[in-house]
Structure formats: structure tokens, C-alpha cells
Amino acid sequence: MVSPLLILAAGLGAAFILGLLRGTSERPAFYVTIAALAAMSFVALSWVVGLVLGQTQPVEILTAGARPPFAINLFMGGAEAALISVVTLTGLLSAFYMRADLMRLGRRAMAVLLVLIMALSGLILTRDLFNLFVFIELIVIATAGLVLLSKDTRALAAGFKYLIVSQVISILLLVGVIFTYHAHGSLNIDDIAATPMAFTGASLATFLVLIALVLELKPFPANGWALDIYESAHPGFSALFSAASGTAALFAADKLFTAAGPAWLPLATGVGIVTFVGANLLALSQSHDRRLLGYSSVGQIGLVLLVVGQKALLGADFAYVAGGIVISHAVAKAGLFWLSGMVKGRTLSDWAALCQNPALVVAFATFIAMLTGLPPFPAFYAKWVLVHEFAATGQLPMLAIFLIAALIEAGVLFRWFGKAIKHDAQRSLTYHLSRETIVLIAMLAGWGLGWVWGALSDQGNVMTALPLLFALLFLPMDILPARVKNAIAMAGLVVWFVISYQDLDPLRLVFMIIMMLGGAVLFLASFHHQGRRMGFYAPAMIMYAGMALLLEAFTAFQFFAAWEMLTIGSYFLILRGKESEPHALSYILFSLGGAFALLAGFALAAQGQRIFWIEDLSELTGTLAPWVFVLLALGFLTKTAAMGLHIWLPGAHAEAETDVSPMVSGILLKAGLFGLFVLVMEMGHQRLYGVDLTHLLVWLGALSAFIGAVLAAFQEDAKRLLAYSSISQMGYAVFGLALMNHLGWLLAMMFAINHFVYKSMLFLAVGGVKERTHTRLMYQMGGLITLMPLSFVSVLVGIIAMSGVPPLSGFGGRWIFYNAIMSTDLRLPMVLVFMAGPVGFLYLFRLIHTIFLGQPKDNLRQVKEAPFWIILPQMLFVAFLIAFAALPGMILQRVDRYIGTLFGDQPLVWSGRIVNSAYGTWNPVAIWGVIIVVFVTVLGLLIWMNHNAQRVKQFNIVFSAERPFKPQTTHFAWNFFAPYRKAMGFLETPVSTSFWTGVTNALHGTAEFSRKLYTGNGQTYAVHLLLFVIAVYLISMGASS
Amino acid sequence: MMLSQIAMALGFSLILLGLYGALTNRDIIRMIVSFTIASTGVNVVLVSVGYLPGRSAPILDEAVPVAEAATRITDPVPQALVLTAIVIGLGVTALMLAYAYRLFRARGSLDISDFTELKW
Amino acid sequence: MTTRSFIPLVLLALLGTVFFALFVGFTPDETLNRTASYYATQTVPETGAQNVVTAIIVTYRGLDTLGEVTVLFLTAAIVGLVLAQSKAPKGRSGSGFLPSGELLTTGTRMLVPVILLFGAYVFANGHLTPGGGFQGGAIVASGLLLMLLADPAERFSHRLISRIESSAGLIYVILGLLGMIFAGGFLDNRILPLGWFGSVFSAGAIPLIYILIGLKVGAEFSSILTSLEDTEDAQ
């Protein structure tokens, strides 16, 4: 193995060689630079490989032929090798990236770059305190030099502010170093750690050294200078500053915290969490992309510092966690800064230019996912372990703060992503093939690291999950025509179903059928799309992959990973809608919030167990169990859009594309239901402060069912109406589940199936109408029955089924509902559900009436029936609904028997096609028989009496002695239930919306107010710095005394 | 009070004075001057920490034979560190001065509060 | 007193308490600590240098010194960059804060060689007497400075300076690497024989390295000074 010293020697040597070249020979100078950086990267990588393969051992490198602590020594271990690889590779890529500017400024700039990379490597390698100082100074000076690469004149001021701050830091550091030396008689870090303190001021000295290192990490709020640099520096350099410098400085801080001993770790924890929270909060009101990236960098580094603070508790996991976050951050941040160099404008929406280049969009999404810690990237695993460690060691406030801040961070990043995807680009991309290549390399590195972290994880590798791989396959396949991809996607879903359905219990099987086969049926509608339809299939398949994995998840980790996957996939899907930007954002925020609640719940439940089986939830006891229940339920209820957590749903479902709405409504919501199923199945009744939590769920379900229905009745937008209806329907299902009896669960299953079918059907029908009429506002339609008869039929069947009118399948749901509530003691919530039923009838009637009945509008006289591919699945659903209504037993009987094994009872007796309960009978075939016979007889009667009726002209009516001549005056549709609104309108008060808006406004207000802290004055920044030092000093004194 | 303590007190005072100057003077050049005073103070502190009362410089010539070195010379390590620190200090000062010049060229002003376009 | 100066005052008062605590807690060592006593006893056998500080700087903490030299190298490069980017308006060059009289010019002509020689002496004898590469380099540079003052129109070859600077640095690095190959580690001075204790040609590679450092530091200081002096023609 080559000596790691060569990394330093190569960097320095090449820098000196550059001085020997002619001043004008930029090109060879650039090659020398590249060659040196490549050599440095090679050495670092070869160490990584060697250490991983076990071909070599970590090595201590002595200099000057003397043993430490008498001479400076370096240490090369796994962490060092990995981080130096990150640093040098970032340097190499950034050098390529900045080629034009480096050439412009000449060999001196290249030398500075080389020295910077060398110094960063040195900072990582060295084990000597003063040597650390020297490298830090080198980094400071080189940074101040490279800031000048920017053509932005403001960079000058930023560089100077940086120098001011660095001066103060180095003063503190030097004083700390010398007193540490005085105390320990040594400058060697390992030696210091091993030597007991010799005098009383030693802790003060340690404090100064640590605080100086912490200040290098740009802690909030003493970091205005760093933000200015991020904003104004050359993006290629900012990539280095964030990825490489941040990484190296973190490692240095970690070294010193290790040496200082566990007593100092709370300092890191405290500063880390404050920084993580503060930076992300302030980032909320940023509109400048690079400054936002700066805030994000600061926040991420704070996060790692937090992890450093947990070092003692994390033990062996420390490297995995900290490494995961550091490396994720380095790759993602470098990638984002490189991307920012290709975007001309500096506002967040200027990133819309990226949309011209799908590969870059994927890269952008990758980086954001890496930063937010989504699977399958390293930070995801890291976050998992970290949260579990918080929970296991009882640091619950920390856990909460961490998750909230992570959520804010996700909000910042996804808000940005949404803007970039949905806005129109004002200016095109500054495109360089080399720059794109560099960005894509970073993206691939991200995926590769995801694989590595997965392989290292003891929880299983997300990247090797077959469904995910299949979904990712659609990224390169995106160049294929949409229909080919569609067929492949359908085939994939069906095949996955076929190969995996045998292992599932009937409950999971039903969900599997809904998700996989139902998904395949829904894909039929996607055949409607011509062309390529870029960016549709990969997210859709990721969502389905998530669901497939969710059903087969047996450990908490598998479950959570699958959950996150389906969340991300659906987010991208929803984001595709035309006006969906704000709704997709609120969707992802609520979903991630819910996911974090899940994470916290699982972590609490695991209590430090490495692998936590879902089924072990049932063994939880004591005061912990109800809290676990609350957290998990909160997570799942977010997905089922229970009242209060629902505000994301209407917009998200309504704005989604025609074939996406049924996916996210009919299928995605079932994931939440499945989660709740698992939860109540494993945990059952839990009491918190004497309240049975399932009772709360019953109430919540009932409330959602009722208010969802009322709100739906007031909508003018057809898809929003259906969206609110979903809230209501899922409320029923939650209600059923929470009844905690056999029939309640059967009810929930029945609703799961029914809701999937009729909601998919209705969304497709309404979507088909929208395709033709180009509006979703119902009062702008009318009389479409003759123009779109098939759509009408599916809506008709849909609403009969949904409102529970016999003979269609909705009635079965109602029948089971009544039987279920007969055997429970809870009575009051029923009132709400009773109310919800007829109100459901209201909105459904409105849907069919205002769209299909009444007077056709002049501008819509020529519309055709919805496209074939959109109609086809609807007709399949119609057929299914009729069959299911007549023969419910074909699905329900198995489920019923399975639920019976769980409860040990069998309240329903299936005799032939008749269902009997303790209370009543349901004979679907007889119902059908009677109704059909009566209906046909009466119809025959009417035809006999009135067989030659002919359709008259549209305006062949008279009302109030007027003959209408235009439909607008006669189509009674807008504010259809006006009296109802007068009486029940108070339910429309947007309580939860105002609550969440209030929260958002408060956060934004805080951000807007607090960021005024950064006055831009270098002196003020220095004052902040000292203020920070003093504050930390006083706090830590107060804490230790 | 002993020699090293006098020196150390002086060093700390210089640091504080320098920092005070750097934080209150708006003129960029004066800020840099203040920083040099502060770094001088740091150097004084460093050397004073390494000073052992009554010992001589760590040079092993005729006055201090090799055999007696351990009992005769003062601690050489802080001195080595200060040497490095001084040179680094010069580097940083030169850099700051160059920056000051460029800033002046850019804005025609040396007032630090004029360079606040980047904020928030 | 305005808040502008009041807040820093309070802050520094608080920082002062930190320093005061350090100050009060400090008691000078009675004996050398283990690191220092190692140097006191082992410097001569291991490096052959008389000046322990030099031995530490050049050998034991050689990596620091390499970094230190690099700091100057960097500074020189960046100052060059900073000033090269902004072309000064055409006009009379020179610092112009001191009139260069006849006396100065003549004095300079006589003094400069002496100064340079003295500088060389200082850095070549660093292992024996106080002084070394840095001090010597500074002296050399001050010679150059004197020339600048005496004749502001005087042009120095940037190319020459930068060549000296770079070659010295390169050789320094190579010497360090040789240490890894032929001796105990990077920058080990024992690649050359330790020689007769107390003579100029002793202490292994220390004099050589110090000469390199001296040259390099001198070149770097000169480079910084000249950059500051005559930017407009530097291009």
C-alpha cells in the first residue's frame, strides 16, 4: 500500500511544480493539477479498498523518525481513507468543473486549489494538535483565495468576513492549544486523551480548543460569514467548501471530542441540535438557491455534530451513522452546488431550467432525497440508527427536536424541488457536457453509496429489493414509448403478484390484490397517453415497489423503508399534476411527518433491539406501549388522511393527473389502512391516562367520515369532491378497525375493497370527463349523459355502490357496519357515522347530477365519450362491483375466516350465498332477484304504456312561464346544497387548515425575523462568534457546576 | 509576580485589546492592525507558558552542555510553535491587506459596514 | 458609550474572565515535561543540532514547518491573484510613502549585499545559533525591500522569484520523501550523516532544509512585497 503521506506530498509537490511552469502555460498547469488530484484520489481510494478487503490494516505514519508524541504522526484508518476519498474526489471533480475559471486565473489558482485539498487531507490524517492548527490555517487561507474565483464582486466582502472570523477562531485555538500542551505535556491527540489532566485550567483549555473547532463548523447562529461565502462563491468552490471542507472539519472536531472525553460530548450534542434546528428553520424563508444550500450545509453539519455528541452512546454504530450522514451530505451538496452552476438565475424557481434535461432532474431528486435521508441512501440508514439510539437511551426530547427539524429541512428542500419542477423556466440552462457528467457522477456515487450502506446495514439492503430495482429500471427505460413502458409496468405488477401471493395471509392477500392487480388494472388507463411520458413510470413503480415491500415487511425497518419508498414515489407522481405544487409539498410534508412518527414509534418500541419484528409489537407492555401506539397510529392516520391530518389530501388528489388520482386515492390510502390493521392487530387496546386509544380512533374515524362527507357536499370541483369523499370513506374504515371486533374489521376490509373499486372508477370517470371538457368545475358541465354514456354508467354504479343503496356492494358494507356496532359498547360516535351516510348520498348525487344531468352547455355540445383506455378499466370495475355485490363471499369469506382465527369467534355464518349474523340476514342474491324482477316488471309496464316516447329538444321545457334559450340560466348546479350550507356551513370552518397555516406562518415568521440577525457586517459576525463562545461557555459552566 | 506571569498577563491584555479594536473599528485597515496586536498577544502568551523560571534558551552550546540540558534549558516546544504562528500570522495579515486593497478598489471605501450586500 | 462599542466591551470582559481563569490556574512548570525533556536529551543524538528549537521545527515538527512554508507560498500566490485581478490605473509605480533620496539609493547599493549575506548566514546556521530559515528569509527579503524603496522603478523578475520559491519547495518535499525511503520517516533529517556536533555541516539535512526554507521564505516575502508594489505591470 502506498504511504498516505504521498497524498500530502503529491498535492504540495504539484503545487510547487506549478510555480516552475511559465505564467502563460495554463493548459499544462491544469493537467498537472488534475494529475495530482487524481493521484491523491487514487491513493485514498486504494486505501479504502485495501482496508475494506482486509488486505491492509490501519496504519500509523511516523514522521521524522521519532515516536509520537515527540514527532508529528498521522493515522490512516477506515474513516480517514473514506473521508479523504470524498475530499480528493470532490476536489478532482470540482477542478474539472471549474476548469474555465482556473484557466482564467492561471496556475496560482490551481496551486491554491491543490494546497486546499492537501490541507484538508492533512486535517483528516494528522494526530497532532498544533499540526491541526497549521492545516486549519492553510485551509482558511486557501479558502480565502479560492473565493476569488467567483466573478461575483460580493465574494470579496464574503472572503474578508471569513478572514476576520478565522482570525478570532485561531486566537482562541492557539490559546487553547498552548494550555492543553501545558496541562498534558503533549501535543499528540491520542496522548492527550491518555494523559490525565495536570492542572485546573485544563478543562478551560480543552473548552477553547473544542469551541474553536466547533466554530470552524459554522454553528448556528455564529455562521453568517459562511452563508455569505456559499452565496457568492463559485459553485465549484462552494461544492468543495461544503462537501470537502465541511467533512474534513467535522472529522477534526470528532477527533478532538474523542480526545477530550465523554464529558464534553454534551457540548457537541447541544451545539449540533441548535445548529440543525436553527439553520433549517432559517432556510425556510430563503429564496436564493446557493444561500439556501448554505443553510442546508450548516444544518447538516450541525446534524453530524449532534451525532458526534452521541458518540459514546452509539458505540460501534458511530462510524456508520456519522459516516452515512457526512458522506450523503458531501455527495448531495457537492452535486447540488455543481448543478447550481448550470442554472443561470439565482432564485429557487430558476431551477425550472433543469426540466430541459431529465437526467439532471433525476440527479436533483437524488440529491434532495439524500439530504432528507430517504431510502435507499446512506442518511436513511443513519437516521434509523440514530433515532433508535435516542429512543433506547431515553433522549426523547432530543428525538422529537431532531425529527421536527428534519421535517423542516424536508420542507425547505421539497418546496424548492416543487418550484423547480413546476415553474416555467425564465432562462435556459448553461449547459456543459463536462458539468453534466460531473453531476451525474455524483448522482451515481450517491446510489452506489446507498448500496454500500445497505450492504453494511444489519437491517437488510433496500437497494437489493427486487421491486425497487425493477422500479429503478424505468429510469434508463424512460426513453421508450409510454405504451411499451406501460405494458412492462403492468406485467411487472402481475408477475410480482403471482410470485408472491402464496405466502400471504388472506388479509395481506386482499391488500396485495388491491395494490398489485388493482394497480395493473389502473395502468390500463395509462395506455391513453401517447409519446414517452417521461418521469411517470419510475415514480409510479417506486410507489408500487414500496407497497409490495410493505406487505411483505416483517421487521420494523423493512416496514419503514417500504413506507418511505411509497411516500416518495407517490410524491413525484402527485407533483406531476398541473397545479399541484403546493399540494404535493403539503403531501410530502404530512407524509414525512407521519413517517417520522412511525420512526419514532418503532424506535420507542425497539428499545435498542437491533432487529425489531413487527409482531413483537404485541409483546410491548408498560407505560411505553400506549405511546408507541399513539405514534404509529399518528403515522398511519396521516396516510389515511384522518380529520385534522387531512389537509394535504384534497389538493393532492384533485390536482393529480387523470390516471394518477385513482392510484393515489384508490390504492395509496390503503397503505395507511394496512398499517393501522397491523397496528391494532398487534397492539390491540392500549390505555393512555385511562383512555382506551382505540376509542379515540373510533371517534377520529367517525369524525372523518362525517366531516369529510359534509365538506365533499360543498365542493364545486369534481375531483376535490371525490377527494373529500375519500377522507370520509377512510374514516369509515378506520372506524371499523377501531371497533376492535370481528365485524368491525370485516367492515374495514369491505371498505378497503369497495373504496378502491368505486373511487378508482369515479376518479377515472371524472378524469375522463375532464380530459374532454378541460374543467373540473361541475357547474360548468351538465347534460353530458348523452355524450358520455359510459362514463355516466360508471358514475351511476359508483354512486349507488358508494351510498350503500341496495343492491350494489356498498350495501354489504352498511350491513356489516350495523352488525358490527351492535356488538360494541361505544355508541356516541355512531351518531356521526349515521349522519355521514346520508350526507354521502348528497355529494354523490351532486356529482352525477351536475355533470351528467341537467342542461348541456353550448361549448360542450361536441365533446366525445372519454378515451377508450380510460373507459376500459371503469367497465371492468363496474363488472366487478356487480359481481361482488351478488357474490361478496368470494372475497370476504376467506378474510372473515382469517379474522375469525384472530378473534376466535365466527359471528357470520356463510350458508351458501346467504350471510347470517347473530342479528340479521343478508341475502345478496335474493335482493338482486327481487329488485331485478320488480324493476323489469315496472319497466315493462311503462314500455307497454308508453312505448313510443321520443327525446325532445333541450329547451323544450318551460319554467316560470319562460322558455330558456341558454343552458347557463337553467342548469342549477352552483352551490347546489345552498340550504344545507346555511344550516351546516359552520362545519366548513377550516379549523385544521387554519391550525396548520398558523404553524407554517409562525415558522416562516420566525425564520424571516431571525435571519435579520445576519446583518452582513463582518464585525457583527465576529461579535456573534464571541457571543456564541461566551454563551456556550456560560451554559457549560452552569451545566457542570 | 513572576516573569512568566507578567508576560502572560500582558499577552492576554494584548489579545483583549486587539479584539476590542477589531470589533469596534470600522476602518478595515485599523481592524487588521488590531488583529496583529492580538496575534502578538497570543505569541506572548505562548512563549510565557513555555518559560521555566530561571532557565536559559534551548541552545546546547558551551554554556549549556548536552548532559545538563534537561535541567538547564527552558521548554523549546512553545517556541517552535510560536515561530510557526508568527509566520502564519504574517501570511494572514498579508492576505487581509490584499483583500482590503481589493475591497477599496471595488467600493472606494474602507468602512466594513459598507460591505453588507450579502446578508440574511 | 454607544451599543456598537458597548456590546464588544461586555463580551470581551466575559472573555477576559475566561482568560483570567486560565491565568489564575497557571503555574509555571518546575521541570521540563516529558516532551520537552525528550527533546532536551534526544535532540543531539537523534538530530545532531545544537539549537533545540531548530531541531524541533525542522525535524520533529517538520510537517508543521512544511505547512508553514506552504502558508507563505499560498499567501504569495493569492496576493498575486488578488492584485493581478485588479489592474491598477496606469501611473507612477512605487509605494510613494517615502521619497527615495540619493542617500538611500547609495546606501542601499552598499547595504544590500551585506544584508543578503547576513540573511544567508542566519539561515545556514539555524541549527547552531538562534535564527534559521524564517528569520534569514525575512532578512533576505528586507534587503530586497530596501532595493524597492531605493528605486521604485526597479523590476524584479517575478519569474526568478517564483522559480526559486517553487524549486525550493519541491526539493523540500522531495527531501521529506527521501526521509521516508532512507530514514525513519517523512522529513527525517538523518538521510545525511549527522556530522560533527557543533559544526556547520552537521545535523544531517537540517542545514539543507533550513537553507531551502530560507530561500523559499525569502522568495515568498519578496513575492508578496513586489506584488503589492507593482501590480499593474505584473501581468
Next chain:
Amino acid sequence: MTALTLVAAVLAVATLGAALMALTTRSTAIAVLSAGLVSLFASVLFLLLAAPDVAMTEAAIGSGLTTFLFFFVLGRIRREGSK
């Protein structure tokens, strides 16, 4: 011993005086010179503290070269400011 301490104390007072002067004076040039003086006094103090190497370096670099750097920059700024 006491004599040494006394000298050191006087030196310290002088150094502090120079530093205060550097901070309080209106003229930047005087401030620069005072700062150089602080360095020079410090280098004398280093001699007292048995650190001749440091003393030399401080004198040559801290008080010498640094002061010149300041004047070079000041000179350029003054020249350009007057234009």
C-alpha cells in the same frame, strides 16, 4: 531575578501603552507604527523569556515586514483614493 521582573514589567507597561495608542490614535499610519512597536517590545520580552529564536523572528517579521506591508498597501490606497 527581581531586576528581570522589573524590566519585564516596565516593558509590559510600554507594550500596553503602544497597543492603546494603536487603538486610540486617529491616524492609521501611527496606528501601524504603534503596532510595530508592540511587536518590537514583545520581541524584547521574548529575549527575556529565553526565546532568542522567537525574538529574532518577531522582530524581523512581526515588527519589520508586517509594518512594511501595511505601508505598501496604505500607500497604494492613498494614491488611488486621491485620484
Next chain:
Amino acid sequence: MTAFPNFEWVQIAYALLTLFIVINYGMVMTAVVRKIGARVGGRYGIPVWQNYVDLLKNIALRSKISHGVMYYLGPVFRLTGGVGLLMFVPTIYGSEWHQNFSYAGDLILALYFVFFGTLGMALGAGESGHPHSAIGVSRGLAQVTMAELPLALGVFALSLQYQTLDITEIVAAQQGSIFNWTVFTNPLATVAAMVAFVGTMMRSPFDVAMAPQEIPIGPPTEYHSSYLALMQTNRVLFPVAKTVIYMNLFFGGATSWAEFAIKVFCLYMISVVIGVVHPRFRVEQSIRFFLKWGLPIGVLSILVV
């Protein structure tokens, strides 16, 4: 076991018989009720056979007008709803003839099947393109949703009380003494249900849904001749069928046609009497009324069971 337990073809005949009796009963009773109303008002009123005359006349009339498929099917849905409701409920307790097809389902089936006709009619009226029909539908639906609530609560209380959803069993439990009737064993549930009963009989004060039809030339004119015949049939059949449910649930059912006739008439008269003495509510007023009176009573009834 087949889907039709104990099914014999003769049951169809029995059912038709029930249907025949109920229709005729309804014809006469509604006419008598109108006659009484007129006499109370000091008018002479219609002859009791007037309904038969109207029906025959409408059947005889021919129309060529249709506004579309749903328009055409509207009355069919309507009448199917009425007939079906009757068919799913046992009419005479203990009578083998008049159990109809109640084995197809239980109370829940009846409760939900009520909406079948309503839905069909609303759809048909909607397609007529007449704005008043839409307004009427909107009002009617809005009102009925709240009116049904006390009923649902009352029924729930009732089924909790009897621990069954089977109508026949509920009737059976009320046999023996008049004090076994639900109205005495569970007065709260009965009151709640009766609030709903009054509210859904389309009589004053809850008949504002009909108002748009009263303006000259509304849906009844769109629906004329044979369409109207079907609707008239339903109009005499449906209230009776609905009253039968209430009778069965709260008033001990009927063991003979005579008991049936009396009980149905009395129940029907309740809504008539209330209607005569109360002015019409606006829709939001009636909704508030149900919320203010029906809901609390209903809630109380399920709590005290």
C-alpha cells in the same frame, strides 16, 4: 342451501296479493285523508274513488315526450323502490302469506332501500333539464339526510334493545300486550323515529321540497300521463310501505289486515295532523329542527338502552 330458502312459486302470488291490498288500501286511505282535510277546512273535498279515476286516466293517456334514458327510468326506479320496500318487509305478523321476501335481508336492507326510489327519481328529474326539479331534488335531499338521522338512531336503539336486526323478531318481541310495544318499552327511540317519520312524509311543515313543483309547470308536468301513473301508484304505495316499517318497529306490527288498516291509518294521520297545524319550514329551518330535537332525543335513546 340456495339463495332462496323456502322459496316456492306461490310466494309470488302471495306477494302480489299483498301488493294489491296495499295499493288499494293506499288509494282509499289517501283519498279519505284528503277528504277529511277538506271537510275540516269546510270544503266538500274529492270523492274517495278519485285516486282510481286519476290513475286510470293517466294510464290511458299517451305521451311522446322523453328527456332521455334516466328521465324515462326515473318513475321506474321510483316505483321499484316502493314495491321493493314493501317486498322486503313482512306486512302481517304471523301470516305465512304476507311475509313477502323479507328473508332477503333485515331492517338494514329496508332502511337503505328507501333511498333507491329517491335516487332514481332524482336522477330522472335531473335529466329533464328543468331547473326547478334540480332545486327540488337539492332541497329534498338536504332535508332527508337530516330527517333520517333520528330514525337511524331510533332504530339503532331499538335493535340494541331487542338485540336483533330482524323485523319479524322485533315484531314478535312486541306481542302479548300493548305494553310490549316499543312505544311503551322505549318511548325515546319511538319519539326520535317519529320525528323522522313526520319529516319524511313530504307533508307540511317538511314539504318545502315539493315547492318547486307547485309553481305552475314543474316536474309533474314534465312527468305526465303514464309516467305520472307510475308515480301516483308509488305515491299511494310508498307512504304505506314506510308506515308499515314504523308500525312493525314501534307499534307491535299487525297480525291481521284490520289491525294493519287501523294502525297505518292512525300513524299516517299523525303527520297529517301535524301538517295541518304547522306552516312550512324552509330547508335550513327543518335541518336545524332535526338537529335540535331529533338528534338529542335519538342520542338519548341510544344512551339509555
